[in-house]
Amino acid sequence: MTKIKAGDHKAFKEMFESYHYKIYQFAYRFTNDRDAAEDIVQNVFIHVWNNRAKLNEQSNLDAIIFKTAKQEVSNWYRTLKAQEQRIEDINLLAEEDAAEDDHFKEIQKAYLYELLETLPARRREIFMLHRFEGLTCQEIAQHLSISKSAVENQISQALSYLRHQAGYTKSL
Incomplete structure (x- = not known):
């Protein structure tokens, strides 16, 4: 010692x-x-x-x-x-963030559906067939007996309107 x-x-x-x-x-x-x-x-x-x-x-x-x-x-x-x-604590925060993200996505989705309801009926139908049913422009054109360019034009106008109304900068 x-x-x-x-x-x-x-x-x-x-x-x-x-x-x-x-x-x-x-x-x-x-x-x-x-x-x-x-x-x-x-x-x-x-x-x-x-x-x-x-x-x-x-x-x-x-x-x-x-x-x-x-x-x-x-x-x-x-x-x-x-x-x-x-x-x-980090796991709880992550769970809360995920729940908030899910809630925010649901709000966005509901708002998108509200905006879709304001589109002219034919444009809404074309947009929904393309985005939600996954049909190609050619398939929609054949299904509705219209030209492919008319389908593309309607989708473009729908996207432009939705982006403008929702303030989206990324593609829908």
């Missing part, structure tokens, strides 16, 4: 080698995580080294090291719990 308190690296290394495995086993028993246990071991010895000036030569080294290890395990649990809480 006296040598460690004085900053003797050799004495500290001997203490490290003597206690490393014991502290590792202690930490691993609580964490069940090799990396976390190794981090705890390192933190214990960093703490001992950084506070070596406060060591009392009559103190029980086992007690000091294992008390520090216990504190480090507690710190690890607090950090783990905080990380889990942050992950849970």
